[in-house]
Amino acid sequence: xxxxxxxxxxxxxxxxxxxxxxxxxxxxxxxxxxxxxxxxxxxxxxxxxxxxxxxxxxxxxxxxxxxxxxxxxxxxxxxxxxxxxxxxxxxxxxxxxxxxxxxxxxxxxxxxxxxxxxxxxxxxxxxxxxxxxxxxxxxxxxxxxxxxxxxxxxxxxxxxxxxxxxxxxxxxxxxxxxxxxxxxxxxxxxxxxxxxxxxxxxxxxxxxxxxxxxxxxxxxxxxxxxxxxxxxxxxxxxxxxxxxxxxxxxxxxxxxxxxxxxxxxxxxxxxxxxxxxxxxxxxxxxxxxxxxxxxxxxxxxxxxxxxxxxxxxxxxxxxxxxxxxxxxxxxxxxxxxxxxxxxxxxxxxxxxxxxxxxxxxxxxxxxxxxxxxxxxxxxxxxxxxxxxxxxxxxxxxxxxxxxxxxxxxxxxxxxxxxxxxxxxxxxxxxxxxxxxxxxxxxxxxxxxxxxxxxxxxxxxxxxxxxxxxxxxxxxxxxxxxxxxxxxxxxxxxxxxxxxxxxxxxxxxxxxxxxxxxxxxxxxxxxxxxxxxxxxxxxxxxxxxxxxxxxxxxxxxxxxxxxxxxxxxxxxxxxxxxxxxxxxxxxxxxxxxxxxxxxxxxxxxxxxxxxxxxxxxxxxxxxxxxxxxxxxxxxxxxxxxxxxxxxxxxxxxxxxxxxxxxxxxxxxxxxxxxxxxxxxxx
Numbered sequence: 037x038x039x040x041x042x043x044x045x046x047x048x049x050x051x052x053x054x055x056x057x058x059x060x061x062x063x064x065x066x067x068x069x070x071x072x073x074x075x076x077x078x079x080x081x082x083x084x085x086x087x088x089x090x091x092x093x094x095x096x097x098x099x100x101x102x103x104x105x106x107x108x109x110x111x112x113x114x115x116x117x118x119x120x121x122x123x124x125x126x127x128x129x130x131x132x133x134x135x136x137x138x139x140x141x142x143x144x145x146x147x148x149x150x151x152x153x154x155x156x157x158x159x160x161x162x163x164x165x166x167x168x169x170x171x172x173x174x175x176x177x178x179x180x181x182x183x184x185x186x187x188x189x190x191x192x193x194x195x196x197x198x199x200x201x202x203x204x205x206x207x208x209x210x211x212x213x214x215x216x217x218x219x220x221x222x223x224x225x226x227x228x229x230x231x232x233x234x235x236x237x238x239x240x241x242x243x244x245x246x247x248x249x250x251x252x253x254x255x256x257x258x259x260x261x262x263x264x265x266x267x268x269x270x271x272x273x274x275x276x277x278x279x280x281x282x283x284x285x286x287x288x289x290x291x292x293x294x295x296x297x298x299x300x301x302x303x304x305x306x307x308x309x310x311x312x313x314x315x316x317x318x319x320x321x322x323x324x325x326x327x328x329x330x331x332x333x334x335x336x337x338x339x340x341x342x343x344x345x346x347x348x349x350x351x352x353x354x355x356x357x358x359x360x361x362x363x364x365x366x367x368x369x370x371x372x373x374x375x376x377x378x379x380x381x382x383x384x385x386x387x388x389x390x391x392x393x394x395x396x397x398x399x400x401x402x403x404x405x406x407x408x409x410x411x412x413x414x415x416x417x418x419x420x421x422x423x424x425x426x427x428x429x430x431x432x433x434x435x436x437x438x439x440x441x442x443x444x445x446x447x448x449x450x451x452x453x454x455x456x457x458x459x460x461x462x463x464x465x466x467x468x469x470x471x472x473x474x475x476x477x478x479x480x481x482x483x484x485x486x487x488x489x490x491x492x493x494x495x496x497x498x499x500x501x502x503x504x505x506x507x508x509x510x511x512x513x514x515x516x517x518x519x520x521x522x523x524x525x526x527x528x529x530x531x532x533x534x535x536x537x538x539x540x541x542x543x544x545x546x547x548x549x550x551x552x553x554x555x556x557x558x559x560x561x562x563x564x565x566x567x568x569x570x571x572x573x574x575x576x577x578x579x580x581x582x583x584x585x586x587x588x589x590x591x592x593x594x595x596x597x598x599x600x601x602x603x604x605x606x607x608x609x610x611x612x613x614x615x616x617x618x619x620x621x622x623x624x625x626x627x628x629x630x631x632x633x634x635x636x637x638x639x640x641x642x643x644x645x646x647x648x649x650x651x652x653x654x655x656x657x658x659x660x661x662x663x664x665x666x667x668x669x670x671x672x673x674x675x676x677x678x679x680x681x682x683x684x685x686x687x688x689x690x691x692x693x694x695x696x697x698x699x700x701x702x703x704x705x706x707x708x709x710x711x712x713x714x715x716x717x
Contacts, residue, residue: 055092060122063105064111066120075157081119083118084156086114087151087154088151089125091126093444096148117186118153126448129554130554134566135154139163144163149166232269243300244300248295249280249313254277261273262653277321281336284297284303289432291340292340295309295310308360308441311451313573314458319654325337341471354478355451356446372405373406374406375398375406377434381431389424390424393412450513455475459474460519482513491504492513494509507577508574518587533584537584540552549603549608550606554566582628582629586658587658590634593669631691634658635689637684641683648702681697688704690708691711695707
């Protein structure tokens with residue numbers, strides 16, 4: 037039975053603000069939101085917990101919901117045998133991380149929807165991801181799974197206890213940092229070469245399918261190119277970005293990238309669009325454009341920001357979380373075209389030209405329809421591109437009349453932080469000052485509406501704040517504040533970064549390792565505090581925090597921040613050594629530690645020097661303005677240099693070595709290059 041036949045029924049999720057939870061408020065399942073009340077009910081009734089974790093843009097979450105959670109018969113079994121808890125992983129990634137780790141330890145592949153079975157106390161026992169309503173392809177039916185798990189709880193509690201105790205012991209052991217391991221430039225280069233060999237030389241991206249953007253891997257290769265001077269690293273990244281930018285994973289009418297491609301050619305996307313993917317890709321496009329001045333990369337960056345402004349902002353200027361893959365119950369329906377529809381809109385002659393460039397045919401390239409793409413790479417002239425731009429605008433106007441995919445309009449502090457920094461970095465590189473304005477508006481929203489005291493919340497929607505925030509929120513928003521400070525020299529951004537860093541240290545730091553727990557010390561509804569150091573679709577917050585600490589050390593002149601960064605990096609390197617590809621973002625932070633160009637612009641003309649320094653790639657430069665000694669703390673190491681020079685200059689330090697003063701802004705880039713070139717002596 038579909039949800040439409042139960043429209044009068046509302047479960048507890050009707051009181052939620054999460055769009056994902058609200059999608060399930062009419063389910064016949066007696067859902068509970070995560071919290072003390074749900075756990076208390078499980079213990080009172082002595083029923084195990086069925087935990088279902090998903091997110092609003094998750095296609096297979098929708099499928100399982102339609103097949104099972106909207107079905108009266110399935111819901112009766114769930115309600116009789118379990119206390120059922122529904123969680124939005126974007127709203128509570130700490131909960132998701134605990135139970136996804138548990139699933140991995142059980143030898144299962146992770147993903148969403150995440151379906152876990154817990155003891156009444158919330159301890160993980162067993163689980164999986166998507167379960168079909170009917171048994172097929174060797175997979176049991178969901179109801180059969182429900183009944184068997186419930187039977188084990190009733191009839192074989194000893195097995196349940198053995199599973200639980202072993203699993204919790206392994207989770208606790210995994211959270212303990214191991215010994216140190218040494219990784220330096222040579223090891224970083226070797227790792228980058230190994231990763232580069234995993235890339236598809238034809239289509240870009242990692243070999244095989246599905247293909248994900250993998251921004252952290254691309255950043256690692258880019259850093260290796262800068263570090264070694266080997267152009268092959270840059271070319272691997274540019275090759276991947278080019279194929280993504282021309283493939284169907286990119287929305288050629290509206291802008292923006294989808295979550296991933298199901299095929300190896302980047303043709304068929306999983307049509308959901310996530311804020312965090314587009315933030316990370318925007319930065320990479322800007323880097324690629326800076327190196328080669330290729331119009332494709334700047335165009336895709338500008339179109340992606342156009343999509344962001346048009347479709348992904350709240351009324352207050354913050355950024356929404358995601359766009360769904362589905363509309364009208366079909367994945368990708370909003371985005372695909374028939375050839376006949378294009379001919380009707382453009383006319384036969386224009387449609388023929390458009391079809392040749394965008395792979396449109398009567399038979400289609402996706403279930404009888406066409407996903408627009410430019411993989412065929414036909415020759416292009418300026419006149420061709422102007423004509424195609426006009427035709428795209430006509431199709432975009434028509435597409436706007438379709439039923440739109442669902443918008444998850446909650447504001448996540450961590451994802452907003454990623455996008456704020458991306459807009460600052462890309463806007464600086466591409467000389468788009470308007471992007472800086474967008475980033476400031478989003479930052480101001482979070483600083484006004486998503487703080488309590490000096491602490492951040494995680495998720496905001498409809499006037500309600502999910503609090504306390506997570507390590508990812510602090511790390512990403514501190515990064516955003518520092519990016520804004522470097523770009524604008526406005527003291528408020530540095531003050532906010534420092535206030536957040538102190539709160540972050542107070543409520544998230546692990547005193548034994550110097551790294552950070554995902555959850556705050558006063559989060560009271562978790563079985564244990566998750567402490568993963570592994571990257572997800574976004575960089576691990578410990579890796580972002582390490583870079584923030586390094587930047588704070590340069591900007592404030594307080595070496596204690598660098599000491600904290602060193603301790604954090606060293607505490608995680610042992611795990612990185614055992615699982616290198618899971619810790620790429622940490623290796624990127626280590627690259628910054630080893631190679632950052634610290635640039636102090638001084639004197640009455642300091643701003644001109646700072647602007648020249650900001651034109652360097654953002655990955656590995658830190659810019660500070662000090663027009664006079666009064667602009668710096670008395671203990672700042674640049675004080676002595678300021679006292680020794682009159683007029684304006686820039687001081688450049690790389691790898692704990694500094695250059696002579698640079699007296700012309702145009703010489704800054706060359707000075708940085710010289711400092712990074714190995715000595716022949």
